[in-house]
Amino acid sequence: xxxxxxxxxxxxxxxxxxxxxxxxxxxxxxxxxxxxxxxxxxxxxxxxxxxxxxxxxxxxxxxxxxxxxxxxxxxxxxxxxxxxxxxxxxxxxxxxxxxxxxxxxxxxxxxxxxxxxxxxxxxxxxxxxxxxxxxxxxxxxxxxxxxxxxxxxxxxxxxxxxxxxxxxxxxxxxxxxxxxxxxxxxxxxxxxxxxxxxxxxxxxxxxxxxxxxxxxxxxxxxxxxxxxxxxxxxxxxxxxxxxxxxxxxxxxxxxxxxxxxxxxxxxxxxxxxxxxxxxxxxxxxxxxxxxxxxxxxxxxxxxxxxxxxxxxxxxxxxxxxxxxxxxxxxxxxxxxxxxxxxxxxxxxxxxxxxxxxxxxxxxxxxxxxxxxxxxxxxxxxxxxxxxxxxxxxxxxxxxxxxxxxxxxxxxxxxxxxxxxxxxxxxxxxxxxxxxxxxxxxxxxxxxxxxxxxxxxxxxxxxxxxxxxxxxxxxxxxxxxxxxxxxxxxxxxxx
Amino acid sequence: xxxxxxxxxxxxxxxxxxxxxxxxxxxxxxxxxxxxxxxxxxxxxxxxxxxxxxxxxxxxxxxxxxxxxxxxxxxxxxxxxxxxxxxxxxxxxxxxxxxxxxxxx
Numbered sequence: 001x002x003x004x005x006x007x008x009x010x011x012x013x014x015x016x017x018x019x020x021x022x023x024x025x026x027x028x029x030x031x032x033x034x035x036x037x038x039x040x041x042x043x044x045x046x047x048x049x050x051x052x053x054x055x056x057x058x059x060x061x062x063x064x065x066x067x068x069x070x071x072x073x074x075x076x077x078x079x080x081x082x083x084x085x086x087x088x089x090x091x092x093x094x095x096x097x098x099x100x101x102x103x104x105x106x107x108x109x110x111x112x113x114x115x116x117x118x119x120x121x122x123x124x125x126x127x128x129x130x131x132x133x134x135x136x137x138x139x140x141x142x143x144x145x146x147x148x149x150x151x152x153x154x155x156x157x158x159x160x161x162x163x164x165x166x167x168x169x170x171x172x173x174x175x176x177x178x179x180x181x182x183x184x185x186x187x188x189x190x191x192x193x194x195x196x197x198x199x200x201x202x203x204x205x206x207x208x209x210x211x212x213x214x215x216x217x218x219x220x221x222x223x224x225x226x227x228x229x230x231x232x233x234x235x236x237x238x239x240x241x242x243x244x245x246x247x248x249x250x251x252x253x254x255x256x257x258x259x260x261x262x263x264x265x266x267x268x269x270x271x272x273x274x275x276x277x278x279x280x281x282x283x284x285x286x287x288x289x290x291x292x293x294x295x296x297x298x299x300x301x302x303x304x305x306x307x308x309x310x311x312x313x314x315x316x317x318x319x320x321x322x323x324x325x326x327x328x329x330x331x332x333x334x335x336x337x338x339x340x341x342x343x344x345x346x347x348x349x350x351x352x353x354x355x356x357x358x359x360x361x362x363x364x365x366x367x368x369x370x371x372x373x374x375x376x377x378x379x380x381x382x383x384x385x386x387x388x389x390x391x392x393x394x395x396x397x398x399x400x401x402x403x404x405x406x407x408x409x410x411x412x413x414x415x416x417x418x419x420x421x422x423x424x425x426x427x428x429x430x431x432x433x434x435x436x437x438x439x440x441x442x443x444x445x446x447x448x449x450x451x452x453x454x455x456x457x458x459x460x461x462x463x464x465x466x467x468x469x470x471x472x473x474x475x476x477x478x479x480x481x482x483x484x485x486x487x488x489x490x491x492x493x494x
Numbered sequence: 495x496x497x498x499x500x501x502x503x504x505x506x507x508x509x510x511x512x513x514x515x516x517x518x519x520x521x522x523x524x525x526x527x528x529x530x531x532x533x534x535x536x537x538x539x540x541x542x543x544x545x546x547x548x549x550x551x552x553x554x555x556x557x558x559x560x561x562x563x564x565x566x567x568x569x570x571x572x573x574x575x576x577x578x579x580x581x582x583x584x585x586x587x588x589x590x591x592x593x594x595x596x597x598x599x
Contacts, residue, residue: 091570105576108569242567244560319532330509337510339587344578351588355510368511373525375505376497386532392540431528 006031007171011080011228014174015121018068018079025061025068025079025123032081032125033057036172039150048147048157048166050086051093051127057081060123075120076231082117083126083167083176087134088219089208090114090124097210098142099132101362102342111208112243113177113219113236120235125173128163132364133333134179134212136160137187137436138427141366146424149192151462155421158188158436161222165192168222175232176222181213182321183416183440185220186452190416190464193454193493195481196222197229200472201447202247204233205240213328214245216321216444226453226482230254233474247472254478267483269303271410271476278314279414279439287458288415295455295465296413298487299480309409311400314442316393321441322434323377323390329367330374336362369430398446405470411480414439416452416464439466449474451481454492462493497525 001009001023009017017023033054040049061079068074084090087097089107096102114124131141139147139162147162149155150170157166161178165188168176178185180198189196198220209219221232234255239248275296280289300306338344338358345357363371377386404412418438427433443450448471455465465484469477485492502521506513513521572583579586 106571108571108573108576109567110570313538316535316538319535322528323532323535334510338578340573340585341576342578347588351590352510354588356512359510360512360514363511369521369524371509371511372502372505372521373528375509376501376525376529379505379508385536386529389535389538389540390532393535393538396538396540429527430524431531434528 001027001031003031003034007035009174010225011077011174011223011231014080015074015076015078019074025064026058028079029057029061029081029123029125032173035170036126036167039170039172042145046148046150046153046166046170047145048129048163048170049083049126049172050096050098050129050144050163052125053092056092057123057125064121064123075122077117077235078121080122080175081125081173082122083128083164083173084114084124085130085161085164085176085178086127087130087179087210087212088114088177089210090127093124093127095127095210097133098130098144099362099364099367100143100343101336101359104343105341107208109208111219112205112240114208116236117232122175126167128161128167128176130163131160132367133210133329134160134181134184135329135366135370137183137433138422138424139163139188140424141364143364148424149421151193152421152460154423155461156191156424158191158417158421160184162188164222165189165194165196168192168224169194174224175228177232178220178222179209179212180218180220180444181216181325182444183437185222186416186440186450186464186466187436189222189452191421191462193457193462194222194224195226195229195451195453196220197233197451197477198443198449199233199237199474200247200449201444202245203249203449203472203474204236205238205243205246207240207242211332213325214332215328216325226451226478226485227255227258229451230258230478230482249472252475254475257475257479258482266303268299268480271303271480272305272307272408273299273480274307274309274404274409274412276309276311276314276404276412276414278311284415285419285458288418288420288463291456291458291463292413292415292465294491295484295488298484299413302483302487304480307409309404309407309412311404311442313393313396313400317397317442317445318434318438320390320393320397320445321437322373323386324394324445326370326374327378327387328374330371330378333363333367333371338362366430394445397442401442401446401448401468401470410469410476412468413480414466414468416440416466420458420461420463443468447471449477451477453481453485455484455488456491457494497522497529
């Protein structure tokens with residue numbers, strides 16, 4: 001493997017080459033860092049990477065090489081460099097959530113998802129830039145400056161996991177972790193032309209993921225193809241005693257079906273795909289609509305039955321999401337008060353004065369806005385009108401999904417976002433920014449798995465198609481996505 | 495239900511945030527702008543709101559109460575490495591409010 005080949009290699013290719021002995025973990029790690037140095041400059045590059053430790057990563061690579069030269073066969077991710085969003089706890093690198101309030105914080109424990117990846121041989125090479133505390137849709141809300149989209153550096157990569165998306169799209173790493181609360185992996189995957197897969201709520205342990213909205217959050221992988229995304233999710237999924245909301249459900253193989261079905265022309269025979277009409281409004285960008293129509297034709301050509309369906313409460317998802325998520329955030333972020341971690345502001349105003357000074361200096365404008373909003377909707381006199389009502393409507397949104405799946409729909413196909421990547425600095429109204437999540441937040445509210453994959457370009461910019469399946473039916477989600485990826489071939493990026 | 499300046503100052507106090515007076519007008523305007531979009535929920539028929547709110551599609555019994563038996567989580571480094579102020583393994587904080595503080599407020 002040469003350094004010039006590296007950016008195009010998938011995780012599957014890298015681990016296979018390492019196990020065959022045709023390349024070494026050290027060469028792979030060096031190639032990842034070389035690529036990062038070439039494209040990541042904060043001044044005029046991607047600004048996707050916040051923290052690295054090249055020496056430690058190379059030492060890990062050497063340790064792996066030693067193991068592989070002995071009896072070890074190596075894990076399924078042997079030597080694969082992985083970047084991790086800065087809100088997922090790692091032992092060797094800081095975890096700051098791109099916030100001043102956690103400046104310099106290095107976690108004393110590691111997220112379960114990270115442990116599982118490392119047990120399979122993955123090497124964590126970087127922590128990635130993000131919207132502060134995962135609050136945003138453009139990765140412009142970071143204390144460390146905005147991330148730029150590798151496809152067009154004047155545009156946002158999407159958010160809040162924009163650093164991880166940019167790192168994968170630019171070839172720094174084949175796999176990166178993000179976190180989903182309302183679309184924070186699928187939306188940037190769509191904007192950067194890569195794959196992002198949000199699992200069912202409870203499929204991946206949240207232990208070590210800094211909590212934003214606990215009933216919505218899920219760690220989710222980015223990759224450049226469906227196979228790598230399935231591989232990463234398969235490794236991370238499963239119950240964890242450290243997260244009582246992780247589901248005690250078996251984890252089937254997501255990738256076995258790819259091999260056995262790849263060459264069958266009627267690969268989607270017997271599969272019924274629903275097209276929810278609410279995701280195709282009249283004002284939908286014509287380029288996005290055209291590419292969705294092309295994908296739907298491919299799904300039909302592969303044997304799928306395609307039916308129009310209705311998810312009637314879709315338009316209520318953003319109002320519901322922007323009540324529930326800030327409400328949970330206002331509670332979760334109470335812990336950042338200058339007592340246990342991060343910098344502490346010095347005041348002569350007692351404990352309460354220290355809390356206020358530390359929090360006001362540490363949180364950026366969007367986080368402050370959401371804490372105020374969340375505290376307001378939970379406060380006496382407004383709780384019933386906002387929070388309780390939003391929870392009830394969330395139940396209706398969930399029922400929309402369970403109804404269509406109960407009616408024989410196996411998976412839904414929609415656009416991931418209503419627009420392509422927008423220019424940096426072009427959206428200043430908070431609610432207009434929130435509407436970026438209009439097609440993704442529904443899946444988080446209902447807890448169902450959903451994946452975004454590239455389906456072509458409009459005006460030179462990537463467009464994502466979204467595949468949504470029923471709870472814990474990640475196998476169906478990946479099956480449809482893999483088939484569509486094979487059918488589209490190079491058209492997914494043109 | 496328009497948000498007022500007093501509402502913002504009240505919730506900021508609850509959230510332990512100090513609001514810069516020069517930002518107060520903007521925050522009131524922004525919160526009212528966002529909450530105006532939430533009014534649509536009031537028109538939705540939701541029954542008594544007591545429906546099951548399981549988001550995993552699993553029965554509520556899938557996340558039963560468990561014995562708290564896993565013990566303390568092992569930490570790779572001591573609290574001195576990440577807490578702002580410690581002594582003898584304990585975290586130090588500024589003095590708590592006294593009775594005098596309560597009276598002066």
